[in-house]
Amino acid sequence: MHELLVLILALTLTSYLCIRYWRALLWSASQRDLSEATRELGSWINCHPGGGSLDLVCALMKLCPSLERGSDRKLFFVRAYDAILSVPYRLTANASGEKNRWLAAERRACSYFAAVLLDERIHKTSQWYAGQITDAAS
Amino acid sequence: MLGPLDFLVWLAGFLAEVFVLAWAFRDRSLRRHGSLLVYMAALALNEVLSFAILRRYGFTSNEYVYYFYYSEAFLTLLMFIAIMGLCSRIFHEQQRDGRIRALTLTVLAVVVLYAVAVTAVKHQLLATHFAGEFCGSLYFTGMIMTYALWALLVSRRDPRLRLVLIVSAFGIYFGGQSAIFALRSLAPALAVVRYLPAIMGAWLPISLAYTLWKVPEEARIPLEQLARVG
Numbered sequence: 109m110h111e112l113l114v115l116i117l118a119l120t121l122t123s124y125l126c127i128r129y130w131r132a133l134l135w136s137a138s139q140r141d142l143s144e145a146t147r148e149l150g151s152w153i154n155c156h157p158g159g160g161s162l163d164l165v166c167a168l169m170k171l172c173p174s175l176e177r178g179s180d181r182k183l184f185f186v187r188a189y190d191a192i193l194s195v196p197y198r199l200t201a202n203a204s205g206e207k208n209r210w211l212a213a214e215r216r217a218c219s220y221f222a223a224v225l226l227d228e229r230i231h232k233t234s235q236w237y238a239g240q241i242t243d244a245a246s
Numbered sequence: 247m248l249g250p251l252d253f254l255v256w257l258a259g260f261l262a263e264v265f266v267l268a269w270a271f272r273d274r275s276l277r278r279h280g281s282l283l284v285y286m287a288a289l290a291l292n293e294v295l296s297f298a299i300l301r302r303y304g305f306t307s308n309e310y311v312y313y314f315y316y317s318e319a320f321l322t323l324l325m326f327i328a329i330m331g332l333c334s335r336i337f338h339e340q341q342r343d344g345r346i347r348a349l350t351l352t353v354l355a356v357v358v359l360y361a362v363a364v365t366a367v368k369h370q371l372l373a374t375h376f377a378g379e380f381c382g383s384l385y386f387t388g389m390i391m392t393y394a395l396w397a398l399l400v401s402r403r404d405p406r407l408r409l410v411l412i413v414s415a416f417g418i419y420f421g422g423q424s425a426i427f428a429l430r431s432l433a434p435a436l437a438v439v440r441y442l443p444a445i446m447g448a449w450l451p452i453s454l455a456y457t458l459w460k461v462p463e464e465a466r467i468p469l470e471q472l473a474r475v476g
Contacts, residue, residue, distance in 0.1 A: 114386060115428035121393050122421030128396070129414040129453075135467055136407055136460075 131214075134186070137221045146227040153219045162190050162215065165222040172229050183222060190218040252444055256293065259448035262455040263290040269458045281331030282412070285324045286451065292317050322384045329388055329416050333395055336404070353387055382427040389420035407465040408457055415453040422446040 142150040149168070153161050166183065197211045266286045270279055296313065303309040395413050404410075426442050433439070 111428040111431040115425055115432065118386075118389060118421045118425035118428060121389060122418055122425060125393070125396065125414045125417040125421065129411065129418060132407065132410050132414065132467060136465060 130189070134189070134217050134221055137224055140224050142223060142227050143231065145230045146223050149223050149226070150220065153216055153223060161219040162187065162222055165219050165226060169222065169226050169229065172226060173233055174229060182225060186218050186221050190215055193218070251441065255444045255448045256297075259444075259451050260290060260293045262448070262451035263293065265455045266451060266458060269455070273458070281328040282454070285321070285328040286454070288321060288324050289451065292321060319380050322381045322388075325416075326384050326388050326391075329392055329395070329420075332409070332413060332416070333391070336395070336398060336402075336409075353391070382424070385420050385423040385427060389417065389424050392417035392420050405466040407467045408461050408463060410467060411457045411461060412454065415450060415457070418453075419446060419450045422449070 149165065153165070166187070169183070193211055193215050197208070197215065200208045200211070263286050267283060267290065270283050270286075296310075296317065299310050299313050392413060396417055399410060399413060422442070423446055426439065426446065429436065429442075430439050
């Protein structure tokens with residue numbers, strides 16, 4: 109009985125802190141400033157009312173060549189989190205309450221996180237491309 | 247017998263511990279994260295020593311079993327001191343760290359007495375059983391203390407992101423270890439019980455390495471927004 113109580117309490121507190129940890133990570137990643145290349149996309153995400161913008165950012169990421177092996181893995185958890193959020197978001201789509209606004213803000217943070225990854229990818233690709241041109245010239 | 251997964255997790259944890267120490271040295275934040283770094287150094291040293299003992303005497307030897315239990319108890323104690331160091335750091339800003347020291351000693355005394363009592367009641371007066379009970383009790387107390395620390399951060403609206411991540415990482419670790427201890431008593435044959443401690447052991451140094459590497463000291467987060475569930 110004592111062990112069962114400890115297990116329930118430990119699982120509850122650990123799950124609570126896991127959610128907080130994940131949200132803090134997501135929040136910190138989504139606070140980075142975007143470069144000129146993706147700034148417009150960032151402002152579009154901020155103005156976009158609710159979900160759906162992550163799909164567009166992911167589609168843009170597919171267009172940009174990836175030089176890092178397994179860089180899509182970073183996006184996996186964010187996409188999964190966004191997919192989980194999209195269910196209650198769709199269910200409460202007609203309600204304009206506090207909960208719905210919170211879900212929309214959370215989904216925007218997911219899209220912004222993807223935009224930061226896209227920004228990094230563009231930066232790395234252009235650096236690599238500039239290096240190739242310099243090598244070819246010399 | 248240890249498998250490739252155990253070695254992989256062990257290696258990831260060990261590299262993360264070395265990274266945390268090297269980063270703190272480079273960042274000149276040795277004094278700021280004092281108790282945390284002492285714990286990380288002890289953890290890294292323990293990885294090397296336990297590997298050496300494992301190689302020399304084997305997984306099922308008495309030498310390894312005794313070393314495992316005593317080092318585990320000592321490391322848990324150091325970790326508890328590290329979390330109290332974090333508490334002290336927060337309270338120091340409020341000039342209340344004297345109370346934290348008194349609280350640490352009281353909690354430790356209670357945990358030792360509790361572990362002695364449980365070991366005596368179970369008529370298992372072996373030192374390894376005492377070490378096991380001591381660890382389990384410290385993990386549980388650590389979990390409660392970390393959660394209290396988290397509540398304190400939220401109530402004070404402390405926006406330091408590094409501190410938030412470090413406290414959450416400790417909370418997840420203590421909570422996970424408490425759950426594993428309870429699960430071990432409830433269902434010792436469960437296969438997941440065998441792998442979880444190693445994964446949880448690697449979690450703390452890896453998350454600390456990530457926090458020090460990726461999160462700048464000056465990063466701030468609005469905690470009231472983070473604490474809101476919906």
